[in-house]
């Protein structure tokens with residue numbers, strides 16, 4: 001059974017205007033997203049800024065309202081914003097945020113930051129709590145003595161490790177990682193990503209991994225969903241997406257990856273050529289009149305693309 005299944009999720013935000021601040025429009029931030037993640041796997045959400053990646057993640061964890069659709073966790077409906085039914089899942093789903101500088105309260109010591117979820121869900125004595133936090137810090141590669149320090153005393157990579165310690169404190173099953181390394185120096189990114197992979201194996205974690213960096217997505221993910229304007233334009237295994245991209249938007253994203261590997265250069269050149277040829281007719285072939293993608297159609301058991309006709 002899938003650990004997480006999202007069915008036709010829609011998240012619309014009201015837009016207020018006029019003298020009376022009435023709702024005059026709505027932003028369809030997420031407009032029909034379906035995905036499922038097997039236990040222990042990593043599902044990558046990729047797409048340009050504003051395509052609805054963060055909104056999808058926040059809706060799953062209950063930070064954004066769900067306008068329509070279903071979110072199933074281990075086959076059970078999490079419910080639409082019903083706080084009570086969600087609380088049952090609050091332990092099991094945690095989030096790692098993009099910016100460890102702003103997601104960690106600068107006025108709090110590491111002990112209080114990492115202990116926060118424990119205080120919400122478990123009754124531990126001060127001694128037990130301290131021991132648990134020290135264990136968690138050691139687990140993420142920080143020294144147990146750092147519990148009395150403040151966030152500004154750490155480097156960016158260390159700060160993200162503190163965020164990870166907080167996220168795993170309750171032994172969750174699913175972690176939603178929203179651009180977890182994009183605010184870090186490139187030299188530190190790989191370290192944190194590899195650490196995330198190690199801890200995934202160790203704790204049997206499932207990840208929903210959000211990034212706009214296809215290189216990182218390729219490194220981290222088993223399955224990938226390409227988002228465009230609140231929808232998926234393509235979905236498939238990492239191999240489907242990188243070896244056999246079908247939607248023009250996916251091809252454009254792939255062609256834009258810098259040429260680091262010379263063996264990939266030729267492949268990318270060919271991709272660019274097809275894109276140029278297809279571009280003329282792209283909008284009529286891949287998008288409807290409003291520039292929206294068609295519904296996903298199956299190309300294989302794992303690969304789906306938003307094309308007007310099968311094949």
Ligand SMILES: Nc1ncnc2c1ncn2[C@@H]1O[C@H](COP(=O)(O)OP(=O)(O)OP(=O)(O)O)[C@@H](O)[C@H]1O
Pocket residue numbers: 013014027028029047048049050051052053054055056212
């Ligand atoms: N609380 C909100 N109220 C109104 N509109 C919102 C809200 N949150 C997000 N949006 C809008 O929803 C759309 C999707 O935003 P979202 O943050 O999910 O995109 P994203 O793919 O995560 O982008 P980025 O790569 O920049 O993080 C955007 O148009 C955004 O302005």
Ligand SMILES: [Mg+2]
Pocket residue numbers: 053054055178
């Ligand atoms: Mg985002």
